[in-house]
Amino acid sequence: MIWRSEAGKILQIEQGDITRVEADAIVNAANSHLAGGGGVDGAIHRAAGPEMRRELDAIQARIGTCPTGQAVATGAGLLPARFIFHTVGPVWSGGGRREAELLASCYRVCLAMAEERGLESIAFPAISTGVYGYPMRGGAEIAIGEIRRHLMEGAKSLGRASLVLFGEEALRIHEAVLRGGAV
Ligand code: ADP
Numbered sequence: 080m081i082w083r084s085e086a087g088k089i090l091q092i093e094q095g096d097i098t099r100v101e102a103d104a105i106v107n108a109a110n111s112h113l114a115g116g117g118g119v120d121g122a123i124h125r126a127a128g129p130e131m132r133r134e135l136d137a138i139q140a141r142i143g144t145c146p147t148g149q150a151v152a153t154g155a156g157l158l159p160a161r162f163i164f165h166t167v168g169p170v171w172s173g174g175g176r177r178e179a180e181l182l183a184s185c186y187r188v189c190l191a192m193a194e195e196r197g198l199e200s201i202a203f204p205a206i207s208t209g210v211y212g213y214p215m216r217g218g219a220e221i222a223i224g225e226i227r228r229h230l231m232e233g234a235k236s237l238g239r240a241s242l243v244l245f246g247e248e249a250l251r252i253h254e255a256v257l258r259g260g261a262v
Pocket residue numbers: 095096097098108109117118119120122168204205206207208209210211212213243244245246249
């Protein structure tokens with residue numbers, strides 16, 4: 080499903096494996112230790128190979144941990160991208176710990192990092208909606224809200240953002256949110 084801003088900027092919602100998506104930047108749902116893990120993080124680490132791991136280790140040695148809601152950039156190793164933005168989403172603990180604000184920050188920070196580098200395209204997974212437990216519907220509202228706002232108001236170089244959903248249920252929920260209807 081595709082949404083277009085008046086200026087022709089595109090938000091695409093698709094089902095797939097983000098390690099196979101071609102985009103200038105691919106976003107990884109990392110953990111604060113930048114240590115690699117399961118889910119999309121594990122898949123990106125496996126597919127990108129040791130060069131990206133080395134870059135991430137060097138960043139980790141320099142900064143220690145990456146705060147929740149922030150991100151760091153590496154090259155993409157073997158992936159069909161120029162950069163990986165490793166962002167740390169919030170762990171869901173009921174909604175009272177600024178989870179929504181922190182999740183929105185992940186999307187905003189990555190979009191800003193893409194603009195700083197003059198990138199034209201970026202692909203996001205559904206950050207925090209796996210092991211970190213963020214409810215899919217709420218996560219979709221934040222992802223789509225932040226990306227659309229950026230494409231309408233703040234986009235310079237970026238012409239396309241994709242949300243790459245792993246499962247059919249995640250795709251259905253994101254499509255429903257984009258249509259603005261009931262899930
Ligand atoms: P988090 O710890 O931020 O919740 P996860 O990796 O556990 O991160 O899950 C985030 C989302 O990414 C989940 O919706 C999960 O289904 C999805 N996911 C897992 N593997 C992939 C992949 N290869 N491509 C795209 N999305 C994926």
